[in-house]
Amino acid sequence: MSFSGKNIRNGIYAAVAVCWIAAPVFLSNYQTDVLNNIAIYALLGLSLNIILGYGGMFHMGHAAFFAIGAYTTAIINTSYGIPVLWLLPLSGITAGVFALVVARPIIHLRGDYLLIVTIGMVEIVRIALVNNIFGITGGPNGIFGIASPQVFGHPINGIVSPGHYFYLLTAFLAFTIAVFYLLEHSRYGRALKYLCSDSIAAEGSGIDTSGYKLSAFVIGAFWAGMVGNLYAGKITFISPESFSFWESVVMFMIVILGGAGSIPGVLLGAILIIGLPEFFQELQQYRLLIFGIALVAMMIFRPQGILPPKPHTYPVDKLDEKEVTL
């Protein structure tokens, strides 16, 4: 990797970030709302990326954690009137605890076996919501009348002014990218990638593989729960249909198509998977057909994803002699 190549890349990232932040000024409410949806799915994709991209675990039930976060927010907000944003950490914790309980017994499963179990999990969660579990989820009708979030006393209404919500989501997205970037480049992130590419070698090097995998699962779920909170505050009405198996597939596609394990890849994946069907709105009933063809073409020409993670290089001459590596 040459120095100038890195500069160009950073330049592109900066330009994209500036365009993104300035976008709502020029766009209509609808177009801004498309960006909001992209941001929500980018956040979900990034949280799934911890599990699927770094950890290499085929997890296709991410909508379950998203749903648990959203329902936690909806139930507590409508019953006790606690402001939505205060519930952000709690939504994450509920989803994280659920992930811990569910994933503990299945974490040793490999590849497709884990995939099947996680599909089962997301369906069970959805059906439990439909059947009004504990009498609090509102059954198939869902829950309506969730309050909009407030920042310093200003209500941010995702319906009336998507532009305001856009900046709330963007702030959270920026925070997420920063945290996950640090995570990726930490000892923890390297260990996850190591066990992803060769778990036996990783175990031999003293990495507690199932402990790491479990913690990756919980972190991913925690984040998805927090996104659920923001989603509930945006749409103010949630029903089990918003958390179908298809939603999990969409998140899975975002990560795989964009480039598993790569933050820019996941962001691009979210733009394509959520943005393209809206772009094809004019084609009406053919839009998903075109979308499908585009997906197939991309997977044929870029099976590793559009922006796969670059392998890390550690040039010997630049290593600090005292540096402790993994």
Next chain:
Amino acid sequence: MKKILFMLIGVSLLFAGPVFSSDTIKIGLMCPLTGSWASEGKDMRQIVELLAGQVNEEGGLLGKQVEIVVADDGGDPRTAALAAQRLASRGIVGVIGTYGSSVTEASQNIYAATNTLQIANGSTSVRLTEKGLPYFFRTCPRDDEQGRVAVEAMLEKGYKRIAILHDSTTYARGLADEARTLLADADAQVVFFDALTPGEQDYTTILTQIRRDEPDVVFFTGYYPEAGMLLRQKMEMGLNVPFIGGDANNNPDLVKIAGNRAAKGFRFLSPPVPQDLPSPVAQDFLAAYIEKYGQAPGSIWAVLAGDGFRVLAKAIAETGSTETATLAAYLKNDLQAFPGLTGMINFDEKGDRIGDVYRVYEVDEEGNFILQM
């Protein structure tokens, strides 16, 4: 570099946006063009576009041509919220649609916030008009009305042991609960009350459970794809219990899925289709539709979208206005016994359609839907 270029082109096309022009009257149509209810959405679009074409041939409304702006709600709440944002930013006078109740619910707040008139065509959930939204209407009846007619029809036949099967969607569960509540006061017993999972291929397990409880009749409140599968598998299992369906079964695909033999004798509730209505409005519409598309409209819900368009067009023409408040006031107070494609149309204060709409249909040997009573 090529990749980035491609992306930029894509993104810029995405936000190219519509060119605004004020020399047409824009009416939104929100319908499921993709997803499992796509056939409904296609019919809705064809009917509304046909009617808009007729209005335009006669000179349009207020001297302007009518333009239909279509948005796909995908049959799911998130896509519907986007579709609503999209339509609301297009300068439309009002919006027709949509089909599913939870899908409509997700869009309601957006139209309410932007003061857009909405006339739903297939959303029968009671809650939708109980929120006090001033600009929400629907041309379809509510679930409580349907539940009442269904229970009457079953009791009239002398059924005593009744099984109720729903699919856990807002609509089906609402109707099932309504029927169960009404049956509690009647001289009959609910022996089975459960849900199936929509979209599966094999319902023999749930049919076996139903057989065990020995009902006289099964009331299925879900949608036509599952009803078709149930009927076929019921025949294959040799289970000989009559089925009654809710109004979401009024779609010819039901017979295609079940086959003629299995569908024979299946009864369902529905507002009458135009074929069964003698009024000249309905007959003229039917003739025009068949001439343009080669067959009769498949489902009543799409025809109700046509009625939504017709009352909106009537309101615009009568009031000479495109103001939401004026149009809503006209629909609530001044529109009396408007001859719709599905019978007389009046709206009450909540925006619900008033009047006795439901009929019982039975499928005959050739898979035709025959109006009973």
